[in-house]
Amino acid sequence: MELTGLFFYVVSLLIMGGIYALLCLALNVQWGMGGLFNAGIAGFYGVGAYTSAILSTAASGRHLGGFSMPVPIGLVGAALVAGITGWAVARICVRLKSDYLAMASIGIAEILRLVFVNESWLTNGSLGVSRIPRPLSDFTTGRMSDVVFLGFVWVIVLLVYVATSRLYDSPWGRSLRAIRDNEASALAAGKNVEKYRIQTFVIGCAVMGVAGGLSAHYFRFLSPTATDPLLTTFLVWVMLMAGGSGNNRGAILGALTIWTLWSVTEIFTNRLPPEWATRSSFIRMLLVGLLLQFVLQRFRSGLLPEKSPPVRFRKD
């Protein structure tokens, strides 16, 4: 009994770890490769989550919906809508320099959150969307569906990992890194900096949308608290920084490490005396904030530092 409990704990840990790995890979495309400071991850994550939830739920009088689409279509929709939102944001904001882009993207995430809370015809407001289906739910019941979902999540992580690694190694990725490291010389070499940045931003946002969609299907319920900037935006930044920005494997490793730390410390802090246990989440947040400072000062390249692929010349 003890062992099965542990097994399902690890399953739930890995599901959320996989969703965070997707967010980290997406941020790695934007920040690690493109050098774009997106501080509005929660907004795009929310857009994806609501899109997928609305597309796949059965009819309900409380919010827009009734499409009852299969989950994969919901996720494709999430990627599309989040990507289009990202495109609109990128069109206007991508020329901004780092600090300003951070402010603008937080502002956009806040506006999106206000929309989720206030437009109840669309999202049922703060009461949220419930009865969101899981993929392949016809074949499994009860706790086994968690295991199936775990596989589903990690297949997507693998696909995104392969895709982003190919991107990193491609001429496109090289141009992107050139822009990140020296914008002026990339411009002089004839690269269309703005176009590359918009593409980077859109790809990242689309993957963030998929991650949001997956979380909605995992919890089967979605409310605006899911777009809390703390747990999505901030934690993802810490994960990528600790894992190694610019390295896709580092992004996944960082997501798993930090998420494991975050969840396992919960077990310990829950054993504290009751007057402290209620405050345990604040202790964890404090530690994550300090961990980020440590990473920034002593450990900037992360667990797996960025390694530029070797330049291969064709033999004559």
Added chain:
Amino acid sequence: MSEFINFYLFPALTIGSIYALGAVGISMIFGILRFAHFAHGDLMTLGTYGILAAAALMPVNPLLLVPFGMALTVFAALFVDRYFYRPLRDLPTIYTVISSFGIALVFRSLIQLVWGSENQVLVAGVRPPLILFDTFRVSVLHLQAIVTTAVIAVLLHFFLTATKTGRSMRAVADDPELAEVSGLDTAKVVRWTWIIGAALAAVAGAFAALNTSAHPNLGWNLLLPMFAAAILGGIGKPMGAMAGGFIIGMAEELSSYHWIGDEALISPSYKTAVAFVIMISLLIFRPQGLFKGRLL
């Protein structure tokens, strides 16, 4: 007309003063240290809770206890600058921005750890408004906030134009390299930037908490309008930031006035989005702000 003044203009000016006081610090830090200080809102909250802690011991008017909040925020700001921001100063500023995100979280979780996350009030009960000329009803708090901000604006202006430290601060904000080779003490300038920014953040925090109530997200929720105000006024221009704060506050509050017909122009639930929209359009169309600030 009197309805407009009583229910829209004075609250708008109060919100404007809060933004103005916070934006001064953000603008000066951005101008002198060259990074967007994302922990400034939580620094404000820290000031609020410092006052709250002092008020638990001394039952006097909380405005008299503002120095305690200031002491806490100034100490906190100098501490995080020494141990968390300064080691990153030689790197691209974006690392300091990321660090300040973390510090914002550290401040907030410390506040929640020490004082809990419930809403707390500085002054319980309702105070009757002042009635001026038989038509205008102004709450005492609103008047206090507006007058205090006006006094601080005048003092700040004298500090920046008449004292040596103030003038060197403006010099560093305008051109750091030139200021450095001219022999200005940049370390001192940085220290005074934090002291003034943090002290004004505590005052802003006090008024924000008196206006509503004290809770750990108080400052974070005000951060983006304050950024908007700092950009509107021009980065590195403290007086511009003051003006920007009032403009953003007015725009936010007055956007829900029924200018056309009987309906609010913009639904009050989207009030905060007004500041964001102003900020984003400023960033795109006029990032140097109204008063020709620096463009970093």
